[in-house]
Amino acid sequence: MTIHNFDIASGYYAFNESDLVSQLHAHPAWEFIFAKEGSFSLSLGDTIYENLLFAIIQPNVNHALLAAGCNCDFILIEPFHAGLTQLKEALAEVINSNGIAVLQDNLLAEKLITLLQQMRRHSEPIPVYDERVELCIRFIQDHIADAQVSRAQLARLVYLSPGRLSHLFKTEVGLPIQKFIIWTRIKVVIDHVIKEDLTLTESAHIGGFYDSAHFSRYFKEIFGLPPSSVYNNSRIVQVSD
Secondary structure, X not given: OEEEEEEOOOOEEEXXXXXXXXXXXXXXXXXXXXXXXXXEEEEXXXXXXXXXXXXXXXXXXXXXXXXXXXXEEEEEEOOOOHHHXXXXXXXXXXOOOOOEEEOOOHHHHHHHHHHHHHHOOOOOOOOOXXXXXXXXXXXXXXXXXXXXXXXXXXXXXXXXXXXXXXXXXXXXXXXXXXXXXXXXXXXXXXXXXXXXXXXXHHHHHHOOOOOHHHHHHHHHHHHOOXXXXXXXXXXXXXXXX
């Protein structure tokens, strides 16, 4: 795997990989897939899109990727990235009722990829949420190594009931609190594997997972495949500009 960009602060991630095959999964980021060689398929369980060259998947849509024999560029962008603002109207026009878009116009796809690649050069600030939600996010980030961070703990922090906080948090962020915590932990683990040259086990502890098996279970839930099939050995991961 070649990592082109992994920026937790801006919510922009770009990488290239060949022969990826995943099980059904859902992650809280927009995903843009562009086939550089070959073609790929997407399965939504009961619906399959085949022989694709370019696809867009909106956040939290359950899907599986079938890209054996295909070399693909992947760009994941979290919804808070300000650069998405100028794209949202265009995305809304092409996304279907299943939450994906399949573009057959190669010229349009290449223009969109160019725009997306330009977005990675500009770090965007995290948006302003309700101050109670911001306090919870900062607490989660500051205590990510603590495996015991919980909804009840966060509710006490901001003087809300767990139910009220859950509703407010999901409305503001677009994710349930627990999934946001897991997503944040996974990003921290990957970041340390890539940038600190740590093993998955070492990074899993830093991210607040009990062990690598605990991390692998949630990684597979979010990405549809075990981390070992992606990274194999952290030292083969390359970071390029």
